[in-house]
Amino acid sequence: MFKAPRGTKDILPEESYKWQNIENIGRKIFSLYGYQEIRTPVIEDIELFKRSLGAHTEVVEKQMFVIPRDEENYVLRPEATASIVRAYLENSLENKAGFSKFFYIGPMFRAERPQKGRLRQFHHLGVEAIGAKDPYLDAEVINLATKLLLEFGIDGYEFKLNTLGCPEDKKKFAEILRKVLKNEINHFCPDCQNRYTRNVFRILDCKNEACRALIQKIKIDYKEYLCKDCLSYFQDLKNILDFSKIKYIITPHLVRGLDYYTGTVFEISHPDLGSQDALGAGGRYDGLIKELGGKEIPAIGFAFGMERLLLVKSLKVESLKERPNLNTYLITLGQKTKAKGFILLDQMRSAGISCEMDYENKSLKAQLRKANDLGVDFVIILGEDELKKDTLILKNMVS
RNA sequence: GUGGGUGUAGUUCAGCCUGGCAGAACACUUGACUGUGGCUCAAGAUGUCGCGGGUUCAAAUCCCGUCACCCACCCCA
Numbered sequence: 001m002f003k004a005p006r007g008t009k010d011i012l013p014e015e016s017y018k019w020q021n022i023e024n025i026g027r028k029i030f031s032l033y034g035y036q037e038i039r040t041p042v043i044e045d046i047e048l049f050k051r052s053l054g055a056h057t058e059v060v061e062k063q064m065f066v067i068p069r070d071e072e073n074y075v076l077r078p079e080a081t082a083s084i085v086r087a088y089l090e091n092s093l094e095n096k097a098g099f100s101k102f103f104y105i106g107p108m109f110r111a112e113r114p115q116k117g118r119l120r121q122f123h124h125l126g127v128e129a130i131g132a133k134d135p136y137l138d139a140e141v142i143n144l145a146t147k148l149l150l151e152f153g154i155d156g157y158e159f160k161l162n163t164l165g166c167p168e169d170k171k172k173f174a175e176i177l178r179k180v181l182k183n184e185i186n187h188f189c190p191d192c193q194n195r196y197t198r199n200v201f202r203i204l205d206c207k208n209e210a211c212r213a214l215i216q217k218i219k220i221d222y223k224e225y226l227c228k229d230c231l232s233y234f235q236d237l238k239n240i241l242d243f244s245k246i247k248y249i250i251t252p253h254l255v256r257g258l259d260y261y262t263g264t265v266f267e268i269s270h271p272d273l274g275s276q277d278a279l280g281a282g283g284r285y286d287g288l289i290k291e292l293g294g295k296e297i298p299a300i301g302f303a304f305g306m307e308r309l310l311l312v313k314s315l316k317v318e319s320l321k322e323r324p325n326l327n328t329y330l331i332t333l334g335q336k337t338k339a340k341g342f343i344l345l346d347q348m349r350s351a352g353i354s355c356e357m358d359y360e361n362k363s364l365k366a367q368l369r370k371a372n373d374l375g376v377d378f379v380i381i382l383g384e385d386e387l388k389k390d391t392l393i394l395k396n397m398v399s
Numbered sequence: 400g401u402g403g404g405u406g407u408a409g410u411u412c413a414g415c416c417u418g419g420c421a422g423a424a425c426a427c428u429u430g431a432c433u434g435u436g437g438c439u440c441a442a443g444a445u446g447u448c449g450c451g452g453g454u455u456c457a458a459a460u461c462c463c464g465u466c467a468c469c470c471a472c473c474c475c476a
Contacts, residue, residue, distance in 0.1 A: 003468095006468090058475075062473095063475085110475075112473090118474090122476075274471090278476055303476055304476065363434095365436075366429095369436055370436090373436090395436090
């Protein structure tokens with residue numbers, strides 16, 4: 001027997017109904033906030049992700065699905081932001097549309113070892129706002145993320161907020177971190193010792209208890225690495241969030257694993273998720289458009305993991321039980337009645353009445369049981385007697 | 400890439416420790432005055448015990464290998 005490839009899942013009708021509802025809620029809210037849908041290809045040039053995510057990130061080095069073809073290397077997209085920036089530039093949207101707000105829903109691919117909340121094909125639902133840098137825009141994006149959670153019925157999450165500063169600040173921060181950690185690094189776990197040279201920010205994020213304790217001791221003073229503009233920008237954002245009564249937790253140790261993030265970053269985590277506890281995350285990427293060959297254009301975005309939303313117990317989107325039931329089940333008994341029933345079935349449907357009939361030649365009793373399982377309101381019985389008298393029986397299943 | 404756990408009916412699982420006829424519940428089929436559902440009762444069908452090898456008179460059970468899934472590390476949404 002064939003099996004779905006490792007880390008992929010079939011979404012069967014019962015669950016599919018839930019997915020549609022999540023997507024519908026998303027579309028409704030995105031539209032309220034003025035975001036328009038963008039659909040980009042699932043395959044992209046491998047270089048796009050090397051340039052945007054960073055050639056030395058885990059995602060690019062180890063998790064890409066590479067498709068060699070026609071002497072070129074395509075990859076299944078591991079995320080959407082790079083594709084959307086590519087589309088923005090390729091279609092000259094900075095000239096045609098200027099500041100643009102996009103939303104997207106679709107599958108992403110990373111060749112990881114599957115576990116709870118982590119698949120090789122997973123689905124993102126997210127937004128990108130390209131062409132403006134204003135703390136109010138950051139606040140809108142954050143507000144949009146929390147609005148979605150509210151609409152999904154998800155509570156009990158944590159909203160973590162931090163700033164990485166502008167690209168120059170990031171560099172400075174990395175230097176400071178290395179300096180502070182230099183004499184201590186031998187006390188950290190082997191992973192962290194690796195991170196020291198590779199991605200020093202991640203040491204702040206280590207789950208190892210010993211490392212955490214050491215990190216707690218390190219006092220990180222924003223003023224040491226953030227420039228004045230970044231500091232006041234972040235302060236403005238916090239003021240706006242406070243004023244709008246949006247709750248957040250300042251998390252100085254929150255760093256992102258992808259190279260393109262700058263400035264405002266955030267992550268939404270939830271205890272229902274297990275080890276992979278990020279429900280969604282995002283932030284500014286003010287240097288990415290230029291990195292991909294455009295002008296210096298600022299941008300911000302975030303994405304939720306659909307599979308992770310579905311892991312939250314408080315999620316209250318309708319499931320199959322609340323689906324609109326089939327209205328009528330048509331029972332026929334014997335081949336002659338079936339012919340007439342088939343015409344009747346079409347007439348019912350043309351009149352907008354959902355209706356089904358039996359194709360398994362079951363007994364009357366079995367057909368009624370089927371009708372009951374389907375939860376129909378009415379059953380039409382068309383048997384030999386009815387056929388002779390040119391009549392039929394309409395049975396109200398509820399009363 | 401590294402570690403731990405689990406693979407038995409359509410589904411959820413028991414049985415494994417201590418080897419001896421393959422089990423339960425739910426679901427399914429049929430029947431209970433011939434053509435009337437739900438509730439109840441009765442009867443019935445359903446298996447490569449993940450796969451391969453070994454030990455044994457005898458293996459779902461013990462041993463070795465292998466594959467798959469789940470969880471965790473790493474990394475990320």
